[in-house]
Amino acid sequence: MKLKHSVLTLAALCGLLASSALAAPTISRLTPPSALFSYGDPKPPIIARFLPGQRFDLQATIQPDPGAIIVGVRFIVDGVSVPGPITLVLANTAGLPANTVVASQRAYSNATPGIHTLQVTTTDNRGVSSVATGNFEVVALGNAAGNKIKNIIFMIGDGMGIAHRTAARIVANGVSQGKALSPLAMDTFPITGILQTTSLNSIVTDSAPGASCYSTGNKQNNNQEGVFPDDTTDPFDNPRMEYLGEYLARTQGKSLGIVATSDVFDATPAAWAIHTANRGAGTGICDQFLDEAATKSNLTVLLGGGRKWFLPSTTPGSARANSSDYVLPAELATGWGVAAGALDPNRDLIGGFQSVGFTYAANATQLRASAAGATKLLGLFALSNMNVAFDKIDGRRGNGSVVNDYGFPDQPMLDEMTDAALTVLNKNPKGFVVMIEAASIDKQAHNMDSERWILDTLEFDRAVARARAFAAVNPDTLVIVTADHECAGVNIIGASTVSAVSLATRAASPTSGVAGLRDQVVGVYEAAGFPVYNILADGYPESTNPNRKMLIGYAGNSDRYEDWVSNAQPIRDSQQPFNGTAPLNTYPSDPTRRDVTGGYFIAGQVPGSSAVHTASDIPLYAYGRGAVAFTGSYDNTDVFFKMMSGVLVGTTTTLSER
Amino acid sequence: MRFQLLVLATCSLVPPFVPALSAHGRQTPPTQAEIAWSRTTARWENLRRDARAFLPPRPPAPTGVTDLEFSEFFSPVVGDRGLEVTDKLRDLAGQRVRLVGFMVRQSLPTPGVLLLAPQPVQVDEVEYGACDDLPPQIVRVFVPLTAGAQVPLTPGPLLLSGTLEVGQQPEPDGRNSFIRLRLDAPGLTPHIAARPVASAAP
Helix, strand or coil: CCCCCCEECHHHHHCCCCCCCCCCCEEEEEECCCHHHHHCCCCCCCCCEECCCCCEEEEEEEECCCCCCEEEEEEEECCEECCCCCEEEECCCCCCCCCCEEEEEEEECCCCCEEEEEEEEEEECCCCEEEEEEEEEECCCCCCCCECCCEEEEEEECCCCHHHHHHHHHHHHCEECCEECCCCCHHHCCEEEEEECCECCECCCCHHHHHHHHHHCCCCCCCCECECCCCCCCCCCCCEECCHHHHHHHHHCCEEEEEEEEECCCHHHHCCCCCECCCCCHHHHHHHHHHHHHHHCCEEEEEEECHHHCCCCCCCCCCCCHHHCCCCCHHHHHHHCCCCCCCCCCCCHHHHHHHCCEEEECCHHHHHHHCCCCCEEEEECCCCCCCCHHHHHHHHCCCCHHHHHHCCCCCCCHHHHHHHHHHHHCCCCCCEEEEEEECHHHHHHHCCCHHHHHHHHHHHHHHHHHHHHHHHHCCCEEEEEECCCEECCEEEEEEECCCHHHHHHHHCCCCCHHHHHHHCCEECHHHCCCCCCCECCCCCECCCCCCCCEEEEECCCCCEECCCCCCCCCCCCCCCCCCCCCCHHHCCCCCCCCCCCCCCEECCCCCCCCCCEECCCEEEEEEEECHHHHCEEEEHHHHHHHHHHHHHCCECCEECCC | CCCCEEECCCCCCCHHHCCCCCCCCCCCCCCHHHHHHHCCHHHHHHHHCCHHHHCCCCCCCCCCCEECCHHHCECCCCCCCCCCECHHHHHHCCCEEEEEEEECEECCCCCCEEEEECCCCEECHHHHCCCCCCCCCCEEEECCCCCCCCCCCCCCEEEEEEEEEEEEEECCCCCEEEEEEEECCCCCCCCCCCCCCCCCCC
16 A cells, blocks of 8 residues: 655656656666555664674666657665676566566665665656655664574464463463462573564564564565565565575575475475565475575475475375476576576485485484484475374373374474484584474364363474584583464353363264353362373373363354364374375364264354464563563564574673573 | 266155266256256355265276275375375276266366366365365376367266376466376267266166
C-alpha cells in the first residue's frame, strides 16, 4: 500500500515538458525496502539494516510511460554512483504495464556505519527521467570490547511460545505446592528476552521470514527467505541479502551446521543458507545446499528429513522435479560468484554430497557410528518430515507402530543429532554457527495434538541441555534458544478432574458431548490442582494419560473434536510417501476426523483444518559468551546484530549457568 | 463386453447423487450437476474424508488380470536411499492388472491422462507447479480418448484395468512417472466420455 512515492520528476522540475503528454517513468519499487521510499518518511525505524560489508542487492522496478522504453538506470548511494553492471529484465508479475523493467545491481556492500541515502535514477528512450529516494542503515557495531564469540548454537523451537515451555515443564518436572520441582534446561539460561515477530508483509509471520530475520538481520515477506520481494515470477532471482553463515564463512572461515527434525527443505532450515521467494521449491533448495552453501557458507553438517529431494527421480520415493528446481540468471550467478544451477531431476544429490567429503547417515545407528570420524556430515533420516518424539519414543520402548508404519523405525532424537553436529562442527578451529530446530512443536501445534507438541518440546529441551553442556566446556560459545513465532495460541487451561479410565470411557461414549467432556471434566483454577506425570529413564512420560491430566486450549484453532485423550496416531502428514496407502491412510486426516466418538465439537475461530500462527511476542533465552546483550524486549532482526556484534567486535561479559 | 472404468459409489457420503451399483459398476454417467458439484472444494473435501472406508467390494477379476493394491508397490521399510519396489510390482510389469483408486483433481490436467491416487486428493499446479504432496505411489493412467480430449473429472473410487508399466519416465507435463497404467483399449469408443449407462436404482 504505497501512499506516496518520493519520486521527483526531473523534467517537470525543469518545466521543459510541462505542456507535453510525455510522462516520466514511475519507480514503483526500490530495494532494499524503506519507509522513505514507500511513505516519504525518513524517521526510524529504518526498515533495511546491514552489517558493515554485508552484501545485498540493489533493485528497482520501473514502469515507463506507455510507448516508452527504459534505457538507463543508475543507483546512487549518498550522492555517489555505485560502480558495476546493472541488469534490466522485464517484470512479469500481474498488473504491471508493458515494458516495466526490473533493474538489479548485485552484491553491493557498504562498510560505513550510519543511515545511507539510496537513489535510483532512470531515463527512457525519449530522454525523460525520474529519480526515487530510499534509505538503508549500516549498523555500527561499537568498539572492540574484549572476548569474541567463536561459536553460535542457535536453537529454534518452531512455534514455541511461552505456554509450550510451561506445559513441557509441568509434564517433565512437575509442580507441587505452587513450585516447579525442577527447571527445564532452557529455564537455567541466565538471560531472557522478548521478541516481536512480525514480517515485512504481515503482523503474523510464517516460518520463512520468522527464521531468516535471525540469519540476515532483515524483514522479509512471508514464504520468502534470504531475499527481498520483487516483480518477477522467478522465485530464485529475487534481490538477495547475505546470510550470517555466508558472511562468517567468507570473512572468518567459520563452518555452518543445519539440524532439523523436519524435511531439510522446510522454511526454518532453508532460511539459514538458501535464497528463494518460494519456500516450497524443494529440489532447488536442496540442490543449493550443495551448490552454494557447501562452498559459500562452509556448510559442514546437514541433518534432518527430506531424503525425497536427494534421490534421483529414477528412484521411487524421489520428489525431484524440474518445476521445483532452480536455474539462476547469469547476472545473479556472476554477481554473487555462485553456481547457476540446472534442471536436473535425475541428480544423485546424496552422491554429490559424498563426492565433496560428506559422510552419509541414513538412520540413528549410522549417525552414532559416523560423527566421530566425519569431517562433514549429511544425515537424512526420513523421506520427508521425521516422526515426532511421541512416536519415536514409543518405537524405542518397543511399540513402534507409528515409526514402522512410516517406514523409518530407527530415527535419531534431536539431542543425539545435536551431539553429532557439535562433534563434527567443533573440528573447525575457526568456529561455527549451527541452527538446531525442533520443527514439530509447530507442526503438532497446527494439528492441535497437545501431547505430541509437548513431547517435542521436551525433546527440544534435552537438545538444549546438550548445547548448554557444550558451551559449559567451550566458553567462547553463545547459545540462543528461541522460536520463530508462536503457533496455535496455545495455553494451559487447567486439568482434568477425572481419572484416566473415566476420561477414556467418556471419549468412547457417543453420549458424552459438551456435558461429558467439557462441563464434567475441565477443571479450572484450584480444581486443576497439580497434574503428575511419571517420567521414565529415557526422559519422557511413562504415559501422557495420567489421572487428572493437564489440559490445553487453543486460541488460533480451526474446527476440531476434543476428548483430551492422547491420540495413538498423528494426523496424516501429506508430504509422506506412504500417506495414501495402508496403514497410513487409516490415520486421521485432520482434527475434525479425530476424537469424534465423544461428540465434543469445538468450533474454530479460523477457517481451514489446522490451527494457525499467532502474532504474539515470543521468548528468547541466552547462555554463554555475549548472552547479556539479549536481555530486553526488541525486534527479531535485532537478534542478528546482537550476535554479530559479539562475534565481530566482542563482548565483555560472559554469563554462565546461574 | 468388458468395461474398463467402473465408477463405484461413495454412497454414505453423497446422498443427493447415489449412483447405482451392479456387478459391472456404476450404470449412469455423471450429470452436469454432479460434475459441477464435484468441482466444489467443500464437497470434494467431504468426499475425501474416509473415502476408502466406503469402498464396495470389487467384482471378480477377469481372467488374465491380477488385482494390485497401492500398498503392494513398495517395501514398507525404507532403505538407506529410496523406496524399494516389491517383487510383486516388478513381476507384474507388462502384465494386465486391476487397481482401485481415486482420480487426482488437477488444475492443469494433461489430455488423455489421469493421475490415480490411493485416496481422493487435489493438486493446484497453477498455484504451486508440480511441488505438491502427491505420494510416489501415484499411477499415471493413459486413457484412450480422442487425441487432445481431457479426461473428465470423475469423483469417487475408480476400478481400472490395463497394462502395467514400471520404471521412471519423464512426462511432457514436467512430472516424473514411475508407475503407469495403459487402460485396455475398448475398440474406438472413448469409454470415459461415453461409457455404457443404465438408470439409477435407489
